[in-house]
Amino acid sequence: SYVLTQPPSVSVAPGQTARITCGGNNIGSKSVHWYQQKPGQAPVLVVYDDSDRPSGIPERFSGSNSGNTATLTISRVEAGDEADYYCQVWDSSSDHPGVVFGGGTKLTVL
């Protein structure tokens, strides 16, 4: 089955840029979606189809995807961005398609 690998944690100072990676075999050929989850809350979609933002998501959130790595970039990080972030793809490579989530990355704002 398809595996997505994320770093367990990323730390960044306020105002700096955070980059959260999501590794997978030839992930560049898939559409990657990113979710933000704060403690006790449901996940929120922040980037879809590699680099598109849903309405209401700040332009500070952006995404890219190429080769074996997708990246969520958060510019001018704010304290309110502290959360867990998950990447997600659909895996249609087997005879039974399914959704795969990365293990999640905890973003800490120093």
Place this chain on the structure above:
Amino acid sequence: EVQLVESGGGLVQPGGSLRLSCAASGFTFSSYEMNWVRQAPGKGLEWVSYISSSGSTIYYADSVKGRFTISRDNAKNSLYLQMNSLRAEDTAVYYCAREVGATGADAFDIWGQGTMVTVSS
């Protein structure tokens, strides 16, 4: 307001059954594919099951295949998850999530608040 509200969670003994419901409002439910996603305490997100807008196509994660059944009633704007032969490792918050797009590899743009399922004797 576009909204998903789960219900039906609770405490159940190993080997028992539970039926979760997800009530949709604020959008044309019958036009959207839907999913269940769960999250064990302190753990990451795990996809559970998918159902197409008509209910004709269904997928399950290997961890629940043969024990869980997803269904929907478009007339009642509702999604369901029948969970049988429950195990301790099924303990989690269960979310229903709306899938948006038409590519077959789409994102989940609306999530419910989740309902907690605890499997324990």
